[in-house]
Amino acid sequence: MIGIIMFFTALFMLIIGFPVAFTFAAVSVLFGIIAGFVEILSYAEQGQTLLSLIHDGWVEGISMFDYMPFRIFAIQQSTILMAIPMFIFMGIILQKTGLAEKLLESMGFLFGEIRGGVAISTVLVGTLLAASTGVVGASVVAMGVISLPVMLKYKYNKELATGTICASGTLGQIIPPSIVLIILGDVFQVPVGDLFKAALVPGLTLVGAYILYILILAYLNKDIAPSIPSDPSRGTKKKQVIRALIDIIPSLTLIILVLGSIFEGIATPTESAAVGCFGAVGLALMYKTFSIKIIKEASLEAVKITSMVFAILIGATAFSMVFSYTGGDEIVEKLMLSLPGDDKWGFIIFTMIAILLLGFFIDFIEISYIIIPILLPVAETLGINPVWFAILIAMNLQTSFLTPPFGFSLFYLKGCSPAGVTTGHIYRGVVPFILIQVIILGIVAFYPEIFGMTAQM
Template identity: 40%
Template sequence: MGDPLLAGLMFPTLFLLILLGLPVAFSLIVTAFGFALLAFGDIAPAQLYRFVDKVASQPTFAAIPLFVFMGAMLERSGIAARLFEAMRLWLGRLPGGLSLAALSMCAIFAAGTGIVGAVEVMVGMMAIPAMKKYNYSNDLIAGTICAGGSLGTMIPPSIVVVVYATQGQLSIGDLFAAVIIPSILMVACFLGYALARCALRPQDGPPVADEDFAMPMRDKIWITLTSLLPALALVLAVVGSIIAGIAAPTEAAGVGALGTIILTLFYRRLSIEVLWSATRATLVITAMVMLIVVGGTMFTSIFQINGGRQLIQSTILAMDLSSGELILIVLLIIMILGFVLDWISIVLICVPIYDPLLRAAGIDPVWFAVLAIIALQTSYLTPPMAPSLFYLRSIAPPDMSYRQMAFGVMPFVACQVLVMLIVYFFPATALWLTSFVGI
């Protein structure tokens, strides 16, 4: 048994390295290696290799590069511009129509890519110029793009869900099914807020001029069918096959990756340059994710060997918390860590530590996983350290201030908290669909 004092020093050391500017992945690896040397001495490298080998032997991680490639190809297929045009044509006349179009497109592309941040940048580059053209308020633009981008955290086939299920020893199909209804509720809340705000304050999101819709209905329907249906069919085939138990996550991801190549060919955008660009993006994103996965696994393994789990368990037991209080504390910790760490690190560090505590308290792990994923999504959006704002600043117009961005996302944060409360008080919203998995 290790030294609980060493376990207690690991988190302060990790945060210090991050604050000093060392990337999160290397902070995790350096901290784990340093404390492994203190705990094991000369055999530390052999122990760490064993932990890394455990990660490498998990076949579900093979789904990650395939899902990433699927999203990268969808981005380059030309479907994004067509889809935004279709959404604009149908929703533009409504109050805040361009905001509704951007949010709808984010929801669809979140289902297609599963990559946090990619959706925000891609949709923002198309939607922001259009919204500025019609004098939308900067805070509504910021809130719309950031909130829409955050949907990549939840909507299947989210990489967050895949990694969480792997670390929490849950079925990926169960967790995909569990997040579907909360995801729909989240999108509905976002759309409802944008519509209500612009109906009450038309100057914040005026309808698009009628002359911009001078297009025959036949052309409208054709644009919609050729942009919306192929993407939705692909996503439903991938996620549906996993939930129905027809295919394993890796197999379904492979089908999705092949499907995006066929879709790109259908839109006449397939070329060596497009394939190379998508492959390069896949390599970069997958390498980043897996480096953090390896570092996180090393960190949590050394933490547990040094008695960290027992230290936390004894502390929690001494507090004599109810199930509700335990859930609240864990969710608050997740949200606070979200101000410092990225979602992968939080999942890899926290899930192996708190999952046994929650199971021992009789808390359904799938239901809590949905709450935790919503908390991760909320931390992605919540100022002052919201990653969503940093993504937005890379594409924001010069006249959009940080203050406008921060105020713009807050109503959408309230929507996320509302959905979290709905899932908490009505667990069936997360668990009902799981009863159909594999049927």
């Protein structure tokens, strides 16, 4: 039971706000020592002093960390994880070129005359940004600064406006190239290209569901998302269409270069990430926003984010090692295999509910590196297709950015919202989109063949 107690101790520390990487590392060392002491105590000889037992327990507990340098070295050699800093760098460069601003302005006026048009354009721009950057914070902030004032100006319902922006910003979690999918590829030890291909149709289905919801809502209530009068200063409709295409084509070109090279087998995800970085710098040159300062700022920010991810990964590696050593994985496996009903579906439903609830409190990185490795042996025992299971988890993790009270997208949007937009507006606004995500998740789970996947290996 030491491993289970360790798990809930780490979870409690995360909830009350301790730094993630240091929490995992400290808890691992503490419970490693406790586990060593308990093992020595169980075999203690008569007459052995308490001090000797404590010393032996300390040595036994610490000795299990002898292999940590080899694990860390293996992490550093992972070619899959090399894609993370490059995709982050690409996204930051694109953010600084003003690409999001150009897309939102053009498409906002292009669809503005339709009821709910600005919200629809926000979803479409969010899709393009997701497929070209995959950085949630950048997408939400960009659309919050540019799109939200426009929607509020034309009397859009605040809940609909904020919910649309938050949901659209999180599309980068499921639409390739996605940092979540790269991390899951490493955890599941499956090709990231296979995950990218499998995630594309579910991601676009989610986009279609968002747009359908906005259209239905605007049709039923004309005041919730009114149309925007055409702006003669922007020229004729034909000129507006041409202007929008000029702003969209660079993004589409970059998406084709990055994803096309992966899907056609021309390049690995790591190599295509390098292509994306090159393309992002090319766009900066094209928009005449390139400077050494931008490169320096983007590099520093990418290093900071990547360092955080790898620090968490190292702490999570120590955690999973101690968890397995203390027999926690065996307890979890027995629990999962004893769930009522069909073994596979009982495990899937329990897993999805658990990840959804954990997403209320902890980040997707911690879930990916701590929770999922505990569940993987059970999934393998049940013969579950790892690609299908990874896509279910990725779609579920996407909701962790939206679920109150700690969804990151909610904080990002609140930080850049006008004074009239409250946290309550944002919380209420994301609820319908969370429900849409859960519905699409259910369809992918029960009807995977629609999306070209199978549930069994």
